Amino acid sequence: MSAPQPARTAALQEAPAQAPANGSTIAPLLELKAIRKTFGAQPDWVERLGQRLGWLQPAAMVQALDGVDLSIARGEVVGLVGESGCGKSTLGRIAVGLHAPSSGRRLWRGTDLDALPEAERRRAGLGIQMIFQDPYASLNPRLRVRDLLAEAPRVHGLIDRTQQAEFVAALLRQVGLDPAVADRFPHQFSGGQRARIGIARALAVKPEFLVCDEAVAALDVSIQAQVLNLFMRLREELGLTYLFISHDLGVVRHLSDRVAIMYLGRIVESAPSAEIFSRPAHPYTQGLLAEAPTLKVEKKRFLAIQGELPSPLAPPRGCHFHPRCPHAFERCRLEAPYLQEIAPGHVSACHLNGA
Amino acid sequence: MNAQREPTLVVGRLTTRFAGLGGAVTAVDEVSFNVAPGEVLGLVGESGSGKSMTGFSILGLVDPPGEITGGSIRLKGRELRGLPAREWRALRGDRIAMIFQDPMMTLNPVLRIDTQMIETVRAHRRVSRDAAREMARDALARVGIPSPDERLRAYPHQLSGGMRQRVAIAIALLNAPDLIIADEPTTALDVTIQAQILFEMQTLCRESGTALIWITHDLAVVAGLADRVCVMYAGRIVEQGSTAQVLETPAHPYTRGLLDSTPAANVQPDKAGRPQPLRQIPGMAPSLKELPAGCAFRPRCTRASTLCEQTPPEVELARGHVARCFHPLSAAEGLKS
Numbered sequence: 001m002s003a004p005q006p007a008r009t010a011a012l013q014e015a016p017a018q019a020p021a022n023g024s025t026i027a028p029l030l031e032l033k034a035i036r037k038t039f040g041a042q043p044d045w046v047e048r049l050g051q052r053l054g055w056l057q058p059a060a061m062v063q064a065l066d067g068v069d070l071s072i073a074r075g076e077v078v079g080l081v082g083e084s085g086c087g088k089s090t091l092g093r094i095a096v097g098l099h100a101p102s103s104g105r106r107l108w109r110g111t112d113l114d115a116l117p118e119a120e121r122r123r124a125g126l127g128i129q130m131i132f133q134d135p136y137a138s139l140n141p142r143l144r145v146r147d148l149l150a151e152a153p154r155v156h157g158l159i160d161r162t163q164q165a166e167f168v169a170a171l172l173r174q175v176g177l178d179p180a181v182a183d184r185f186p187h188q189f190s191g192g193q194r195a196r197i198g199i200a201r202a203l204a205v206k207p208e209f210l211v212c213d214e215a216v217a218a219l220d221v222s223i224q225a226q227v228l229n230l231f232m233r234l235r236e237e238l239g240l241t242y243l244f245i246s247h248d249l250g251v252v253r254h255l256s257d258r259v260a261i262m263y264l265g266r267i268v269e270s271a272p273s274a275e276i277f278s279r280p281a282h283p284y285t286q287g288l289l290a291e292a293p294t295l296k297v298e299k300k301r302f303l304a305i306q307g308e309l310p311s312p313l314a315p316p317r318g319c320h321f322h323p324r325c326p327h328a329f330e331r332c333r334l335e336a337p338y339l340q341e342i343a344p345g346h347v348s349a350c351h352l353n354g355a
Numbered sequence: 356m357n358a359q360r361e362p363t364l365v366v367g368r369l370t371t372r373f374a375g376l377g378g379a380v381t382a383v384d385e386v387s388f389n390v391a392p393g394e395v396l397g398l399v400g401e402s403g404s405g406k407s408m409t410g411f412s413i414l415g416l417v418d419p420p421g422e423i424t425g426g427s428i429r430l431k432g433r434e435l436r437g438l439p440a441r442e443w444r445a446l447r448g449d450r451i452a453m454i455f456q457d458p459m460m461t462l463n464p465v466l467r468i469d470t471q472m473i474e475t476v477r478a479h480r481r482v483s484r485d486a487a488r489e490m491a492r493d494a495l496a497r498v499g500i501p502s503p504d505e506r507l508r509a510y511p512h513q514l515s516g517g518m519r520q521r522v523a524i525a526i527a528l529l530n531a532p533d534l535i536i537a538d539e540p541t542t543a544l545d546v547t548i549q550a551q552i553l554f555e556m557q558t559l560c561r562e563s564g565t566a567l568i569w570i571t572h573d574l575a576v577v578a579g580l581a582d583r584v585c586v587m588y589a590g591r592i593v594e595q596g597s598t599a600q601v602l603e604t605p606a607h608p609y610t611r612g613l614l615d616s617t618p619a620a621n622v623q624p625d626k627a628g629r630p631q632p633l634r635q636i637p638g639m640a641p642s643l644k645e646l647p648a649g650c651a652f653r654p655r656c657t658r659a660s661t662l663c664e665q666t667p668p669e670v671e672l673a674r675g676h677v678a679r680c681f682h683p684l685s686a687a688e689g690l691k692s
Contacts, residue, residue, distance in 0.1 A: 083545040190639055220401040220572065220640075225616035225633040232632060247546065250575070254618035254633070291550035293575035295617060297599045305547045308517055 027110035028071040029209055029241050030095060030128065035104035037065040037090055060313045064090040065101070066265040069339075074208070077235065077242040079256030079273070081249060081288070085309050086262045092211045092245045096130045126156060129202040133214035135194035139186040145172075145197060146182040153204050167204075174237075175200045176230060192223035199230065209241045216251060228255065249292045253277055258345070261285050264312060264320040267339065271346035281348040284321050319351065327352055361432070362389040363533050363566035364413070369426035371405075371412045380643045382408040384590035385426065390534065390566040395557065397581030397598065398570045399613075403640055405590040406570045410536045413568075414453055415443045431533060449479040452527035456539040458519035461526065462511040468495075468522055469507040475529050494525040499555055517548035524556070531563060538570045553580050574617055578602055583675075586610050589641060589651035596676030604686045606670070606678035609652045612636040650680070658682040 040061035043051065050056035064087045072078050082088045093099045094106070097113070106113045108124050116124065132138040139148060146168045153159045159167050169179035175196040186194060195215065202210055212231070216224045228251065234240055246252050252259055253273060260270040261284065269282040280286045287305035307324045310316055316323050322332040331351050339347040340354070371383035383405045390396045400406040412423055415435065428435040430450060438446070447453075455461055463471055472491035473484055482490075488507070495503035498521045511519055520540060527535050537556070541549040557580060560567045569581060577584055578598060585595040586607065594607040605611045615634040638655045647653055649664040656663070660682065667679045672686070 083547065192639060221574070221613055221616045222401060222636040223639060225618070225635040228618065229632045229635055248618075249546070250618040288546060291546050293546075293549075293553075293573065293579055295575050295578050295602060295614065297578050297602050305550075308515055308548060309545070 028107075029074045029076075029109060030243075031071040031105075031107040031110075032091070032095060033069055033105045033107065035065050035068045035070075035091065035094060035101045035106075036063075037087070037094060037099065037102050038063050062312045063265055063315060064312060065094070066315070067104075068262075068265070068267055070095075070260060070267065070270075072209070072241060072243060074241055075235075075239055076258060077244060077256045079252035079259040080243060080245045080262060081247065081252050081259060082262035083247065083309055085264075085312060087265045087312075088245050088262050089213055091262070092130070092213045092243060095243055096128050096211050097125050098130070126205045127207050128209045128211065129205060129207040131198055131202050131210060131212045131215045133217055135191060135198045135218070136186075138198055139194060139201075141186050144183055144185055148186070148197065149182075149201055149204050152201070156205060158205060171200045171204055174203065174234070176226075190223075191219055192226060195219060195223075195227050196230065199227075199234075203234070203238075207240070209243070211243045211245070213245045214247070215244075217246065217248065224251075231255065249288065250294075261288070264309060264315055266320060266336075266349065268321065268350070269346075269348040270339070271343070271348075275343065275346050279343075279346075281342055281346065281353065282321075282350050283325050283327050283352075285348075319349075360391055362391045363394075363431060364390045364568075365427075365429040366409075366413065367427045367429075369409070369412055369428060370424050371408055371417055372422060372424045374420040374422070375644075377644055381590055381646075382421070382643065383412055386587075386590075386592050387426075388585055388592065388595060390568060392533075392564040392566055393561055394583065395560060395567045395569060395581045397577035397584040398568055398587065399572065399574060399577055399584060400587035401572055401613075401640055403589075403643065404587040406587050407538050409587070410453070410538050410568065410570050413534075413536060414447060414451060445479070448475055448532075449530045450532050451534045451536065452530070452532040454520075454523055454527050454535065454537040454540045456542055458516070458523040459511065461523040462519060464511050466510075467507070468509055468511070468514075472507070472526055472529060475526055479530050490529060491525075494529050495522070497528065497559065498522075498525045499551065500525070517544055517552070520544060520548075520552060521555075524552070528559065528563075528565075532565060534566045534568070535560070536568045536570070539572070540569075541576065542571070542573070549576075556580070574602065574613060586613070589646055590643065591651065591679060593652065593680070594678040596673070600673060600676040604676075604684075606672050606676065606683040606686075607652075607680050608656045608658050608682070608684065609636070610678075611684060612655075658684075 038061040040059055043059060047056055051058055068091060080088045080091065090099060094101050113121055113124060149168050149171050150164045168182050172179045172182060177193065177196055189197065216227050219227060235242065244252060244255055256273045258270065259273050259276045260267050261282065262268065263284050269276065269285045276285065277289065280289055291305065305324055310323060318334050319332040319337055322328040325332065337349045337351045339349045341347050342353050367387050368385045369383055370381065370385055372379045372381050386409055388396065398406045398409060411417055413428055417423055423436060469488060469491060473487040476482060476487040476490055491507060492503050495506055500506050500518065500521050514522065541552055544552065553576065556567065569577065571577060581598050583596065584598050584601040585592045586601065586609065587593065588609050594601055594605065594610050601610060602614065605614060616636060618633060636655055641647065641651060650667045653659045653663045662681045667681050669677050669679050670683055671677050672683060
């Protein structure tokens with residue numbers, strides 16, 4: 001960890017819950033502030049009237065995100081870890097702009113994206129691209145690779161027809177594919193090759209920021225290693241910034257500068273990668289790390305976290321983790337803990353932190 | 356492990372082939388292994404390596420155009436190959452049980468849990484419905500399902516993914532089988548739920564003496580669970596031994612490559628704090644239709660020579676540690692190549 005570059009220093013000191021402007025000169029590339037997202041039908045006027053008169057109960061809303069702050073500096077790789085249903089994919093989709101947050105702000109280089117006029121917002125949005133989990137479902141089966149890759153840059157006026165062949169060949173080479181495959185359809189590729197095409201398509205509009213949602217989860221181990229190495233090479237070559245969403249702690253540990261752990265719609269801990277794996281502070285993080293399978297040959301007592309993730313329709317009061325937490329006490333049931341800095345760049349939301 | 360205990364399952368040179376338009380494809384190629392009572396055998400491989408097909412073959416679930424063309428499957432000394440369909444039916448769900456990756460494949464979505472469990476018991480033994488219900492309740496309690504009486508009256512869609520998988524495991528355990536084959540049963544589950552289920556399976560098998568074959572692509576799961584490991588590549592077992600032998604001193608270059616590809620194993624960052632690239636296996640697994648002659652891993656292997664165009668022999672490196680390779684890694688090389 002000796003002498004990191006300036007951007008990285010800022011990234012490490014920039015705790016996600018802190019205000020961005022205090023002293024740091026570089027604004028984060030992307031900043032999500034107090035993001036909330038609920039899913040559920042909006043009541044129509046009959047339902048509203050029924051609720052007003054007390055005849056109807058308000059419909060249950062899924063609270064996917066509950067006041068999440070996350071800021072990502074240029075050149076940083078942030079890993080976002082959590083179990084299914086914790087809201088990590090929703091957060092990724094909000095970062096890209098595929099979902100609008102119910103409340104909260106999305107700042108791209110310090111400017112509020114949702115306050116921009118439509119045309120400018122679309123231009124800024126090109127800088128953020130997404131790579132999806134399923135390379136089978138995210139490629140149109142009826143388009144040839146050259147059309148898949150050239151469609152977006154042509155729509156956005158980045159290239160014209162005469163440049164197309166050369167542009168596609170360069171993209172394919174960049175992700176380690178032979179340019180000769182440009183005339184093929186997606187079904188003619190293996191899973192690993194399709195993952196590479198998905199990456200090439202995201203790179204086609206020259207993004208600065210990639211959101212990878214379980215981008216290697218569907219791949220075999222030997223292919224997964226090849227794709228992870230590709231992500232790291234592209235980061236070096238193009239100076240990319242990543243939000244890497246995964247349930248796999250091994251993958252996240254390998255790739256990330258900083259790791260944020262989510263539980264039921266909230267970030268419960270965030271710290272530099274080395275720090276969070278050596279000194280996890282939140283009981284949930286500790287449990288996750290204890291239970292993640294490792295290659296160490298030993299018979300383990302798999303008993304750290306009991307129970308299951310509660311329903312986001314009715315999250316528990318206070319700390320969302322308290323029903324499964326071995327250290328929970330009265331205050332955890334009543335009051336939600338907020339993120340506190342416990343070491344430089346290391347924040348954790350737990351009532352035990354001060355104790 | 357134990358010399359005087361007879362193995363529950365002895366699989367010898369099992370071969371399963373699929374006839375197709377472009378000629379037959381060998382999905383399982385002369386696979387041999389034993390499982391002792393109470394032992395957990397990890398069967399590891401990437402997609403297409405034949406690990407699931409090995410499991411289906413042992414259960415007699417290979418449908419045409421697939422066919423078991425050679426070898427033997429002996430359960431407690433009894434040959435299963437060529438058994439008539441009626442006897443297979445009596446065996447499956449009673450002496451051999453299977454757990455699938457997706458519990459919704461096992462569970463009938465329109466029947467309550469109790470209906471399905473009572474049916475499983477009464478298909479194999481003459482007991483009253485009340486007694487069968489009692490057994491079902493006990494089985495649910497054993498796999499760690501809280502308030503089993505209520506869960507018995509639930510439909511599968513009312514349960515979470517982890518709960519469904521526990522119910523599927525409880526159904527597999529109902530008739531106290533001699534052998535359970537589990538095909539990636541925790542792959543779709545979250546880490547915390549996976550950990551709970553791994554722990555429970557381990558204890559259950561140890562206590563009841565049930566032999567367990569755990570099919571997975573995840574070496575890390577096997578490391579904490581299995582007593583012995585078989586690594587499969589392109590239909591063949593390329594290496595087998597105790598979990599410590601295979602994972603700590605792998606002899607086959609493919610096993611070494613798999614371990615190096617697993618991100619959890621490479622955690623030493625370089626001086627700038629950046630992680631080092633994973634040492635990857637070049638290329639990809641060959642199609643079973645066009646397997647190279649000799650060792651199937653040869654085109655991706657750094658140690659390959661002209662010798663590897665012949666079928667590699669089984670080399671015993673240590674007691675119980677066998678690799679199919681002309682150029683196995685020595686214990687020192689396997690330790691950290």
